[in-house]
Each structure stands twice: as structure tokens, then as C-alpha cells.
Amino acid sequence: MKYDHIMVRFGELSTKGKNKKEFIRVLARNIRNALSSFSTLEYIVRLDHIYIKLNDNNPDEIIGILQGISGIHALSLVLKTDDEISNVKKVSLELIKMESGNTFKVHSKRANKKYPIISDQINREVAGDILRNTNLKVDVHNPDILLSIEMREDGCYIFTKTYKGAGGYPLGVGGKIMHMLSGGIDSPVAAYLLMKRGLRIECIHFASPPYTNIGVIEKLKDILAKLNTYQESIRLNIIPFTKIQEKIYEVADESYAITLMRRMMFRLASELAKRRNCLACSSGESVGQVASQTLESINVINAVTNLPILRPVVTYDKIDIIELARKIDTYDISIRPYEDCCTIFTPKNPKTKPSLEKVLEYEAKYDFDSLIKEALDNIEIIYSKL
Ligand code: ATP
């Protein structure tokens, strides 16, 4: 017997009231896009589930792809039959025979309230039939096999196998965010977490040739190719940052270089965010990790923008970030050696408690606005596509 449908469950989406219809529409579109290479699949989109009719496609690869799509809470491989109870019993028996275990429980749900037999009665009929025809025993508390039966208006769905989905919200329902992507471990993980919450990302990277080598761009492309699993097309804006950095080192004490540099980064990111209709920026900052990530530093750095800056990994331990980086397969790319604009200019004693007055004094020594404008006029755009 072959599974004929995959049932897609929304989980958290169910609580979203009037936005629900829009969320389901976006999720259905994301699913169709991700599975576009399987041309014979059919989609049945309902307010409570999405069903994918397999039409003989092998479900394994499809399940794997679906598990990467945010907004999906769980997936089940199901067998569909009409709601005639004798057929429900027959299919249930065949399905449970394919499973291994000694105990079982039947859990049925009568979503179609017009169906004449109540759930308890369905449970009893099906379980009785299984008891008569197999050696399995009932265990209602901790069964080896949970056989679920859902009576719906268009028929009956029966399943035993459920797979965990990525959770979160469908990509795109939350709007777009300008994400600062370095070549490090943290920012790809932060990007993944944002996408998982339904935000579409556009990326910005500050490049400092010749101090940073060209390899970093290849690295970013490889990282984005991994992130394409969650967003099929990502725009990467490469900002020429060398002149700004050199100027910072000219006007300011070395201990303030990082603070100034990050203020320039935030100015550039905010300006580009506004131009591209992003309502916020984001980064892979984690509080306390480095000098620029103390509350005092974040305060002085943040003062340059009135856009919200989202920092999804702000409270994460490095070890937890690494675990997620491994999960999304960016870790091995991120640890490739490279020269980041931050690492190359890292001062020996960066200020952990920079003073805003001092910062403003340094910034007043040069017309940084014109350098910012020049950088924004010379963006190189790269698209990463699935
Ligand atoms: P990551 O592992 O993401 O590089 P990190 O722990 O090395 O983070 P920093 O180098 O201080 O920390 O950078 C903090 C955040 O600032 C990064 O996560 C990223 O969002 C942003 N950032 C740093 N350098 C760049 C860069 N060259 N281009 C774009 N964003 C950057």
C-alpha cells in the first residue's frame, strides 16, 4: 500500500484570526514554489490543512523539502479513503500492519460534524477490527503506534507517521528586512531565524578591498545558496567600505575605531533599508560577545538610526548559535578562513564603554556624509537564487 497524500499542518498559524487566510495563501505559494520540480503533485488548500496529492511521487524527498519551509508545524503521510466505515476499517488495518510495535491507540477526529458516527464509536469500531486481525494490544497512554483518523467532508484521512515541520510563519507575511551579513557564523543564523518568523531578507555586506580578499564574496555566495532553502531569491548588496574605514583611522583614536565603524555600518544599512522599503535592519550581534556588543556600545552605535534593529541571536550562547549553524549547514562555510573588515582593523584595546561626545567629536572632523553617499552610489548587487 502506498501513501497517497501529505497532510500539512500550520500549528501556530491557527491562532492568527483574520490574517489566517492570507497566511495560508502565502504558505501555499511558498510550498508550490519549493516543489515546482514535482510537476504532477496536486494541492488542496483548506483553512485547516493543505493536502498534497502525491500521484505516485516518492514522498521522502518531498517531506525533506517541506521540513525546511517556515510556517509548517507538522507533516503527515496519509492514506485517503471515502468515509464508509468498512473502508475506514480496511485501510486502517492495512496501514497498521505496515508499522512495527506491540501496542496501538486509535485517535479519531470528526471534523465533518455531519458524519453520523461519533469519534468514540469510530475509535471502538476500528480498534476492535485491529484487535481481531492482529496480535497488537491497546495502550491508550503510551502506544507504540498512534493511528489517527480524520473524518472530513471530502473523505477520511488516515495516518500513523508525523514529521516535525520548521514552525514559525510563512516567509513574506512579515514584510522585508535589511540584514547585515558578514562572513562569520552568527549572521547567517540570525538570517535564518528572521526568515523563520516570516520576514523576507535582503542582505548588505561591507567589503574593504584590498584589506579583505575577494574570497569573502565567494563565501557569502555559498552561505546565501544555503539560505536559498528558506528564501528562493536573495539580493546581496556589497558596499565599498574601504574609504570610510581608512578615514576613521585617520580621525579617531584606535580604541574608538570599532564604534565609529559600526555607526557607519548602521547608517549605511538604515539608508539602504529605507530605499528598499524595509521597515527594519538586522544583525547577528550577541550581547557581550565582543567590545562592540556591550549595552554601552550598542547604545552609542544605535543612536545613528531611528529604524528598529532586530538582533535574533542577541541572547544566544555561541555554542547554541553553532548548533543552529550546523543545522542550516552554514557552519563549515563560515569557519573558512577569511579577512573580515572587522578583523583586519581590530584595534588592540577597543572601548567597551564609548562616550557619545567623543564619538561625535571624531565624526565632526570629516564630512562622512559624503563618503556614505559615495558608498551608496557604488553598490554592487548580486542575486542568489535557488
Ligand atoms: P558574525 O559571526 O555574524 O560575523 P561576530 O560575532 O563576528 O558576528 P561582529 O563581527 O562584531 O560579530 O559583527 C556583528 C554583526 O555585525 C554581524 O553578525 C553582522 O550582522 C554585522 N557585520 C559585521 N561585519 C559585517 C560586514 N563586513 N558586513 C555586513 N555585516 C557585518
Ligand code: MG
Ligand atoms: Mg564577524
